């Protein structure tokens with residue numbers, strides 16, 4: 001029958017396997033492809049790959065890529081061998097990983113889709129259970145991590161991120177040149193970072209050129225202890241400083257809004273995001289709204305101007321000029337009489353050398369921001385994570401730059 005040959009070709013079935021039957025079940029929307037192992041060919045133990053005596057066979061099924069919208073299932077009697085060293089084992093099949101109910105190509109398809117969408121959506125679209133789709137994802141991460149050596153980037157990014165419950169954190173270590181996450185550590189204390197640094201020799205650690213982070217004592221202390229010459233390498237980047245100033249502007253706005261509201265004025269009502277958005281990314285209409293407010297005597301407008309001025313200070317290139325400009329900014333901020341702004345100004349002054357490091361080392365906010373945005377997307381699409389392990393695994397899956405496909409296909413990908 002011609003379709004046996006055709007299916008053999010489509011599925012890439014090779015000796016000693018062959019397609020012996022194809023059963024098209026129109027009413028079930030399903031194609032069953034029956035495979036058989038040639039009796040005369042020798043059998044190998046999956047552990048040691050030594051020839052071994054046949055023991056019995058087991059009936060197995062694997063979901064494969066659909067053919068013309070028909071769910072396609074491979075069916076085979078898979079021989080088991082009795083190896084003197086490893087006992088009774090099922091032989092390896094070339095189209096699937098051991099223990100999987102899916103072919104390698106099907107797993108690769110699921111992996112591709114999971115990169116774009118939530119587990120629930122992919123499960124629904126492909127007619128899988130949630131746990132089957134999740135299992136493919138978890139196995140992919142385990143595979144990807146096993147294939148990779150621990151990596152210490154030249155330009156490291158350190159960031160904390162919370163999941164589900166507000167006070168549970170992980171520390172995310174990233175490669176700022178590759179936009180990938182190299183490690184996810186528990187918590188956000190000093191040990192979180194210590195454990196990562198200690199993975200590498202002192203010589204390797206000396207090769208680190210910059211460590212971008214928030215002004216966070218635990219990370220600073222850990223990095224100073226582990227990285228030679230850390231005083232010149234720790235960089236408090238624009239992304240993190242902007243976040244602190246953004247929060248300060250928002251605190252000023254909330255306080256002022258309350259005070260105005262008590263007097264019956266609603267000038268600041270509904271303006272929260274107007275003040276927080278990057279003016280460069282604003283529509284003309286929003287810019288017009290902001291401009292009208294900005295030119296008023298509002299405290300919030302003043303706080304906003306102080307923040308935006310700080311954002312412009314990243315354009316300096318030399319330490320000396322940048323220091324002068326930041327100190328000028330500091331004296332303006334500290335005289336502002338806006339307590340949230342003054343608090344950040346003091347923090348900035350205490351950490352000024354690290355901010356200047358970010359400037360002279362050319363550490364930009366783009367990397368931290370991109371990784372952070374993707375992690376927020378993960379939290380949103382997963383509607384929260386049940387525990388830290390699931391969160392960690394999702395970060396590795398989407399941001400680890402790992403080779404995720406099953407072994408037989410792994411050479412085809414290096415995302």
Ligand SMILES: [Zn+2]
Nearest residue numbers: 045048083086
């Ligand atoms: Zn063996």
